[in-house]
Amino acid sequence: MAVGRVWVAACACRRVLRRAFSLHKPHSITDMENTLQLVRNIIPPLTTKKHKGQDGRIGIVGGCQEYTGAPYFAAISALKVGADLSHVFCTREAAPVIKSYSPELIVHPVLDSPSAVRDVETWLPRLHALVVGPGLGRDNVLLENVKGILEASKARDVPIIIDADGLWLIAQHPALIHGYRKAVLTPNHGEFTRLSDAVLRDLVDGSDHREAVRRLSQALGNVTVVRKGERDVMSDGEHVLECAHEGSSRRCGGQGDLLSGALGVLVHWALHAGPKKTNGSSPLLLAALGACSLTRQCGHQAFQKHGRSTTTTDMIAEVGPAFRRLFET
Numbered sequence: 001m002a003v004g005r006v007w008v009a010a011c012a013c014r015r016v017l018r019r020a021f022s023l024h025k026p027h028s029i030t031d032m033e034n035t036l037q038l039v040r041n042i043i044p045p046l047t048t049k050k051h052k053g054q055d056g057r058i059g060i061v062g063g064c065q066e067y068t069g070a071p072y073f074a075a076i077s078a079l080k081v082g083a084d085l086s087h088v089f090c091t092r093e094a095a096p097v098i099k100s101y102s103p104e105l106i107v108h109p110v111l112d113s114p115s116a117v118r119d120v121e122t123w124l125p126r127l128h129a130l131v132v133g134p135g136l137g138r139d140n141v142l143l144e145n146v147k148g149i150l151e152a153s154k155a156r157d158v159p160i161i162i163d164a165d166g167l168w169l170i171a172q173h174p175a176l177i178h179g180y181r182k183a184v185l186t187p188n189h190g191e192f193t194r195l196s197d198a199v200l201r202d203l204v205d206g207s208d209h210r211e212a213v214r215r216l217s218q219a220l221g222n223v224t225v226v227r228k229g230e231r232d233v234m235s236d237g238e239h240v241l242e243c244a245h246e247g248s249s250r251r252c253g254g255q256g257d258l259l260s261g262a263l264g265v266l267v268h269w270a271l272h273a274g275p276k277k278t279n280g281s282s283p284l285l286l287a288a289l290g291a292c293s294l295t296r297q298c299g300h301q302a303f304q305k306h307g308r309s310t311t312t313t314d315m316i317a318e319v320g321p322a323f324r325r326l327f328e329t
């Protein structure tokens with residue numbers, strides 16, 4: 001009986017997923033199912049043989065006077081997806097606020113310190129991925145420090161996810177990330193337009209999202225770009241994936257922060273899994289597809305329970321069940 005239920009759930013889920021994902025060039029349904037199977041392949045098994053930290057030590061760079069929610073959402077989402085430790089590097093003022101939201105986060109009040117770059121650099125050897133930008137704000141002192149943190153992270157080959165105000169910085173200084181193949185940018189509509197205006201010389205047909213995303217990725221030296229929206233479109237400049245998995249019609253703030261935190265973990269898992277598990281596909285694209293589908297599934301489940309009052313906190317409560325439904329059935 002239980003086996004039958006599981007089987008039905010798995011089949012239903014596969015049907016949903018078949019509808020929800022498409023590749024740039026015409027590919028068969030089998031290809032799409034294979035792509036999703038690759039996302040499932042990168043998820044590390046839960047065993048008794050591991051030590052704390054092995055499944056992910058993720059850093060979030062963000063959190064300032066105005067914004068404390070965004071880095072919290074990203075950091076707690078990383079933990080809920082399956083990371084073992086989540087660090088937040090924020091300003092001195094923001095730290096006690098973020099700490100008070102959750103005892104599960106490790107919070108470093110360093111981002112506005114004159115020694116910010118050195119302080120974060122000390123932790124870099126212990127981090128598997130860095131998410132830069134949620135709730136960072138646009139203060140010049142902080143942005144200067146983040147420039148140094150990006151350079152130090154690249155020098156150590158740390159995967160970097162750039163979101164929100166981190167993308168504001170990249171639009172001013174695209175060279176900071178140009179050609180770094182372990183970077184993923186996650187712009188929303190406004191952020192995508194700003195980046196395109198900054199780095200593309202020729203106008204792109206705005207209605208062709210796939211081509212626009214591919215072109216932006218190419219112009220940035222093939223960094224992976226994930227354009228969030230009604231459909232999420234992602235590209236490494238060569239391949240284009242699209243995720244239209246059913247989400248919700250609520251557009252409350254913080255959903256992109258959930259996505260960036262989840263992506264931090266999935267990028268680590270995908271890179272760690274190696275080419276055999278990813279079958280030669282881009283690990284960053286697979287991680288992006290996983291994070292987009294998960295965020296949308298969280299929105300869908302939360303909306304079923306809370307309707308119009310759904311907020312990002314309700315979505316975060318759905319990370320566990322959504323993950324199981326998408327990737328473990």
Ligand SMILES: NC(=O)C1=CN([C@@H]2O[C@H](COP(=O)(O)OP(=O)(O)OC[C@H]3O[C@@H](n4cnc5c(N)ncnc54)[C@H](O)[C@@H]3O)[C@@H](O)[C@H]2O)[C@@H](O)CC1
Pocket residue numbers: 066067068069070071133134135136137164165188189190191253254256257
């Ligand atoms: N609770 C919190 O602390 C939150 C803080 N946030 C932070 O707020 C800061 C600014 O982020 P924003 O996303 O507001 O960036 P922007 O300040 O660049 O957004 C500019 C404007 O674009 C608009 N916009 C966004 N998506 C659009 C779309 N699809 N079509 C048309 N207009 C659109 C927004 O409504 C906003 O008015 C970042 O640091 C971000 O991380 C957000 O992450 C939301 C939650």
Ligand SMILES: Nc1ncnc2c1ncn2[C@@H]1O[C@H](COP(=O)(O)OP(=O)(O)OP(=O)(O)O)[C@@H](O)[C@H]1O
Pocket residue numbers: 164187188189228229230231232247248249251252253254255256257258259292295296
């Ligand atoms: N019109 C839409 N319909 C369905 N899902 C959407 C729509 N717009 C965005 N999403 C989904 O919401 C999630 C967050 O995208 P969004 O564009 O809200 O990011 P954001 O503006 O950066 O969020 P944040 O408020 O955290 O900064 C993504 O998973 C995306 O797929």
Ligand SMILES: [Mg+2]
Pocket residue numbers: 163164188256257
């Ligand atoms: Mg955002």
